Amino acid sequence: MSWGRIWALNLRQLFLMRRSFARITDLFYWPLLDLFFFGFLSLYLRTESGVPLLAAVLLGALILWDLFFRIQQAISVSFLTELWTRNLINIFVTPVTLTEFVVAMMLWGLIKISITVTLMATVAFVLYQFNIFTLGISLVPLVTSLIVFGWAVGTAITAVILRYGQSAETLAWSLAFLFQPFGAVYFPLSVYPPWLRQVLLIFPLPHIFEGMRAVLAGQPLPSPRLIWAFGLDAIYLLGAFAFFAFMFSLARRRGLLLKLQD
Amino acid sequence: MTSDAIEVHNLTKTFGTTMAIDDISFRVGTGEIVAFLGPNGAGKTTTIAILLGLIEPTRGSIRVLGRPMPQERQAVLSRVNFSSPYVALPYDLTVDENLEVFARLYGVADRRKRLRSLAELFEVAHLWTRRTGLLSSGEMARVNLIKALINDPEILFLDEPTAALDPAAADTVRSLLLRMKEERGITIFYTSHNMLEVERLSTRIVFLHEGRIVADGPAREIVQHYGKKDLEDFFVALARSGHQGLS
Numbered sequence: 001m002s003w004g005r006i007w008a009l010n011l012r013q014l015f016l017m018r019r020s021f022a023r024i025t026d027l028f029y030w031p032l033l034d035l036f037f038f039g040f041l042s043l044y045l046r047t048e049s050g051v052p053l054l055a056a057v058l059l060g061a062l063i064l065w066d067l068f069f070r071i072q073q074a075i076s077v078s079f080l081t082e083l084w085t086r087n088l089i090n091i092f093v094t095p096v097t098l099t100e101f102v103v104a105m106m107l108w109g110l111i112k113i114s115i116t117v118t119l120m121a122t123v124a125f126v127l128y129q130f131n132i133f134t135l136g137i138s139l140v141p142l143v144t145s146l147i148v149f150g151w152a153v154g155t156a157i158t159a160v161i162l163r164y165g166q167s168a169e170t171l172a173w174s175l176a177f178l179f180q181p182f183g184a185v186y187f188p189l190s191v192y193p194p195w196l197r198q199v200l201l202i203f204p205l206p207h208i209f210e211g212m213r214a215v216l217a218g219q220p221l222p223s224p225r226l227i228w229a230f231g232l233d234a235i236y237l238l239g240a241f242a243f244f245a246f247m248f249s250l251a252r253r254r255g256l257l258l259k260l261q262d
Numbered sequence: 263m264t265s266d267a268i269e270v271h272n273l274t275k276t277f278g279t280t281m282a283i284d285d286i287s288f289r290v291g292t293g294e295i296v297a298f299l300g301p302n303g304a305g306k307t308t309t310i311a312i313l314l315g316l317i318e319p320t321r322g323s324i325r326v327l328g329r330p331m332p333q334e335r336q337a338v339l340s341r342v343n344f345s346s347p348y349v350a351l352p353y354d355l356t357v358d359e360n361l362e363v364f365a366r367l368y369g370v371a372d373r374r375k376r377l378r379s380l381a382e383l384f385e386v387a388h389l390w391t392r393r394t395g396l397l398s399s400g401e402m403a404r405v406n407l408i409k410a411l412i413n414d415p416e417i418l419f420l421d422e423p424t425a426a427l428d429p430a431a432a433d434t435v436r437s438l439l440l441r442m443k444e445e446r447g448i449t450i451f452y453t454s455h456n457m458l459e460v461e462r463l464s465t466r467i468v469f470l471h472e473g474r475i476v477a478d479g480p481a482r483e484i485v486q487h488y489g490k491k492d493l494e495d496f497f498v499a500l501a502r503s504g505h506q507g508l509s
Contacts, residue, residue, distance in 0.1 A: 008366030012352070015363070019354040019393075085352040090409070093314050093419075094367040095340040252318045252332075255277060258311055 001103065005096050009104035010111065013078055016085075031066050031116050032123065038062045039128040056216050059130040061186050061209060067117050068146045068153075068205070069176045074109035075154025076161065076172035083166055083260055092257060098248055102241065105158065106151045113147075135212065138221040142208055145229040149204045152236035153179075159240070159247040165260050184209045204229040204236070266325070267292045267417050267449040268313065273322035275308055275473075282308045284473035285322070292416075295443055295450040297460040297481075300470035301501040306453045309470070310419050313451075314344055327416060340368065345410035346421035347403065353395025357386065357405050360394055361412065368413035380408045384438065400431030407438065418442070420452035424459060432456070436463055457494040467493075471500055 017023040042055030082088040091101070124130045133139065157171045179185075182196075183205030189197055200206050207229040211221050251257050268290040275283040283305045290296045300306050311317040313324060315332040324331040326338045351360040358377075365373040381387040384404045389397065397405060403423070410418055423439065424432035436459060442448045454460050460467060461481050469477035469484070477484045481493050490496040 002369070004369060005367050008363050011366065012355070012359075012363040015355050015359045016352060081352075085354075086348075086350040087352055089316065089344075089346070089349045090351065090364070091367075092316060093339060093342075093344040094364070095336045095369075096367060097336060249318075252316065255282075255308065255311065255317045257316050258307065 001097070001100055002095075005094075005100050006104045006107060009091070009096070009101065010108050013081070013108050014111075016081060027112065027116050028119050031070070031120050034062055034066065035059075035120050035123055039124065039130075042128060042130070053217060055128070056130055056134070057213055058186060059124050059128060060132060060135065060212055060216055063117060063120050063124065063132055064142065064146055064209070064212060065180065065183075065185050066120060067113050067143065068150045068179075070116050071109040071113045071147055071150030072154035072157065072176045073172055074112040075105045075151065076157045076169075078105050078108045079158045079161060080166070080169055080172060083161075088257065088260060098245065102155060102244060105154070109151065109154060110147065113150075135215050138211070138215045141221070141226055141230075142212055142215075145204055145208050145226070145233055148230075148233040148237055149208075152233065152240040155237075155240040155244050159244040162244070162247045162251050162260070163256065165256070179203065179205050188213060201228070202232065204232040207232070265292050266290065267294070267327060268451060269323075269325040270309075270313075271323045273309070273312065273324065274320045275305075275312060275317065276320050281473050283312070283319075286470070286473070286475045287322075288468050288475060288478060290417075290449060290451055292449055293443065293447045294465045295439070295452075295463055297464040297467040298451060298453050298470065299460065299467055299497065301497075304470040305473040306470055307421065310344075310421060310451070310453065314342070314419060315339065340413065341415060342417040342419065343368075343410040343413055343415040344419040344421075345406045345423065347406070347423075347425045348421065351394050351405065351409065354393065356391050356393055357397070358390045361405070361408060364409050364412050370413055376412065376414075377408075380411060384408055399426050400428065400434070403427055403431060403435055404438075407435065411442065414446070415448065417449040417451065420450060422453055422455065424454070424456060432459065439463065457492070457497055461493055469496075469500070476500065 038058050042058045045058070046055040082091060121132045124132065135142065153176060157175055160171055161168045182200055183203060184192070184200065185205065189200070189206050189210055192200060207225040211225045211229070215221050251260075266289045270289070271287050273283055273286050286309070298306050298309065308317060312319050313326060313331065315335040315338070318332065327341055329338050331338055361377050362373065365377060370376050381390060384407060386401065386404050386408065389401055389405070394402070394405065407423070410420070424435050427435065439450060440463065443450060464481060466479060467477070467481050467484065468475060485491075485493055485496055488496055490499065
């Protein structure tokens, strides 16, 4: 694996971002709109309900949810960018390997969310006195687990786009939102009916957000939740890599790489 | 006798029930300029894509620079390059940014020096900071060729290198390609629908029709063998009437 080639792919994304107002605004426009909405809602809840924890839970959940959604989206959109610019063939006739290509997409996701989440955390602290770092050291495993799951979902979506082309591009913006109502993001797992609760535990998100709420409530980060989250992350990430490799192989057999950018 | 840059044996590619390439074999010697011709849908693009590892063959074996493809794809792709007017460089990036990225992807040593010398050779130094999307067709063709030569390839695969160019720009590109062959001994394997260009540029042509090779040799020999006026006459007869058109 060549880190030089991986960096080259990311350098191009940086060049593209630097030259596109739309790409730059994408880094902060929607995240900040979400933050303003939930921020003011949390201010209202803090004063009216007298439950300060509720406000912290909402803002914490928003920032972590955005981290997951944005990293998934960054991966899928970086691939779509290759299609939109009709450049995919130019990339795949270089010595870039499939692994380098996927790692580059994952790294690009990290770069983008580092900017977005830093901005959101700063604004949340300045305007709403919410400090995401009150999660302390627990923030590290929670964020890590979210990043890995975001990589897995982003890679899986990209694999579908590789097979079905731009007709599947809407998945890049929509699929992750399936997890929002069913990921115990803004409310506890206990809200769901018991049978659904068991089903939802096959995803890392409920474990991560339950862990976040526990820490914000002053409890230690529940280890079993963390173990489940990382175990599931590993399964989903390996599954996503295998799915991507399979779809790439299918695309080569069917000549889809040439047709993707038509 | 030149050594072979490309060896294709019994190559077949089917897409479902459609036979795109039907058991073709050919060789391209080192330093040759070979035109790969045929009507639309003959299988030219599919063959080039297979040679570049973009499409998996159904049957047959391929060696590029002595290495099996696609098994040794990475080693081969670092020594060859490809250009097509139908594959773009991102329009939002400047010429410099686009070429910088590809120089890194190919691991070019002393990138700035290499890019500077290619910019001078192709007379595009004044376009260096211009957005790629603002280039004229002729300028774009030259930048695409720089991209294709960035790793000093031993084989250049070109898909219609002068398509959409005015005669003057097309002539410039042809002259540059001939110069590349003479100065660097580069092997060029290309498709074209411009038969005058093919006659001027190629040392040999491989003619494909409905996935099969129907002619392989120097243009003049093929034209004489089939009793045609010129290569265009040969092409039209084959495209309109298949093999019967050649008799």
